[in-house]
Amino acid sequence: MGTLELKGVKKRYPEFTLEIDLSVNEGEFLTIIGPSGSGKSTLLNIIAGLYAPDEGAILLDGRDITSLPPQKRGISMVFQDYALFPSMNVEKNISYAMKIRKVKRSERRRQTDALLSFVNLSGYNRRKVTTLSGGEAQRVALARALSSDPSILLLDEPLSALDASLRRHLRDEVRRIHDENPGVTTIYVTHDREEAFSISDRIAIMNAGHIEMVAGGEEIYNHPNSLFTASFTGEGTSLPAEMFDMDVDADTIFFRPESVTIPQTKFYGDADAYLILEGVKIVSAEFLGSCYLLGLMYEGHRILAESSFRPAEDTMTIYIRKTRLLLFKDGRAVS
Template sequence: MPGDVAGHALSLRGITKRYGGFAAAQDVSLEIGRGEFLTLLGPSGSGKTTLLMCIAGFVAPDAGQVLLDGRDITALPPERRDFGMVFQGYALFPHLSVAENVAFPLRVRRLSKPEQTAKVRAALDLVQLGGLADRMPAQLSGGQQQRVALARALVFDPALLLLDEPLSALDKKLRAELQEELKALHRRVGRTFVNVTHDQEEALSLSDRIAILNGGRLVQQGSPAQLYEAPRSRFVADFLGKANFIAGRAEPDGGGIRAGATRVALAPGARPPAGALVLLALRPEKVALLSPGQGADTVVDGTVERWSYLGSGFSLVVATADLGPLRAILPAWNAPFAPAEGLPVRLGWAAGAAVPVEEDAPAAPAPLAP
């Protein structure tokens, strides 16, 4: 398997797909760079699988274009797109051995036996299954079957690798292990990967860039850190991890908002107009438990309403008079107290921790197909 072949660039321009009166994808435009690992992320029904099927050629868009390296492939059938694909259920042939499964795309392309043997061996070595070539799929674990599916998708040197929730059938521990392997595999082969998932942690750990979809629309895209640290909307902040939401009116100097008697400090660059209604998103891990006499840009008193032990930390829900319930995640190994319901606590955070986000507009009804 050559690992030095440059990946290919993919462009989606105004992709729209309707099923009756339901718009599964609405005017989606997206640029995917050469060698990039991009994840389409969203809840069920958000349009991510529809977009992947449009890229693969299994679904024809009602409007828009799919371009590979600038060449329009919208009307090209799937078998002529030269894309590798890994499905959620792996889709291995149960009556074929591991080597025969991996060789199948090469047989279809009528490569010679020596070429098939060499490429299959290289592909299995790439996914660390070189010693299992003669096994049958039923003799493999779920993680091994997933590796076979990856080897089969990569063995013919595809232009792109498309991944349709490839890890969702695995248990949490194995899924975490294979996420690391998949990321390392992407680095080794240098291909362009397009992944679909509804798992936020998977998207954050695997991707160079994430495109978040909701209601068939692309709502935000960026690196994992950009999306997590600077979400534009309540939906993105809430979907990509947990968040506290705080609403208040901007103070005259623009340096904070007022929610009841509590002043919530804002980062210097925020500066909303005086009196404007502002919605803030605050990640629970950015909330600190303050010791007596300790200060912070924003300080609020409250009472522990409920708590849970997460192993690495404690998750607290603290009832406050002005800001409602606030969630805080605190490290467990040096926690200064034993959590208990009804315990009075003081919370604080830095000015840049709470970021302004847009309130989500009510979803507009999808336009009917003409």
């Protein structure tokens, strides 16, 4: 229950063409991230049946649902603007789907109460949805989406309208709801990569209508398959490979700030294992609490480096671990 497959799904737009091949495992929590306009929401809408693809097939548990209307797919969605029905109160919103399925009133009441307590909003039954705060509204939307017992739950940037601390708290809630509702496959769209990394089983990176990479967070962060993925999923520096004579078939090298070692006093390490850059100037230093993020300049290129201390000198030598270098040719990773 809840295996989703997109095969050759295509939709043409003036700005780009959406082309997706994707498999989502039963019960997994998949997050789709990507820059604005990359087609994330469109993809969700296609999965939900609100948009029709030009080509391709959507399979749910092996069944082809491409031509099924949204009412019949067993897929639920939580929208960015919550889309709660303003003419109804919380209870009526949540029991909307139940009423359509002709669930008896007492049963409806029971299920609604269960859902409300599930999202920690017990007692909110009679509240008018227009009086709810952002966080409350979002939770009601979640409860409502779950009310139809879906096999797939889609969330389209559900937290983007909320403030940072609420977002943090609610994303954990979302994950908890997923965990405590076994069987629900969740596809979550966001542009916040921290969110993605913290709660997902797998992450799919979208760019201009294509999925660049689908993998677990660690894999994506440490072994991105493309330069785009690399730069999108975390801070880093890319430098042209020709600056260094390395015997590799690549045009760009990329490394994360934490791969850079700046010796406080003296460098104790195997020089061969490191790429050594001398005469690097400090341009900026950001205090992040746990460390400093330094902005450095080397031969006209900007480099980001993490350091546990703020260097006293203006110019220094930095060491980058060779094993931590990511190599790319024409944007694609090379080993």
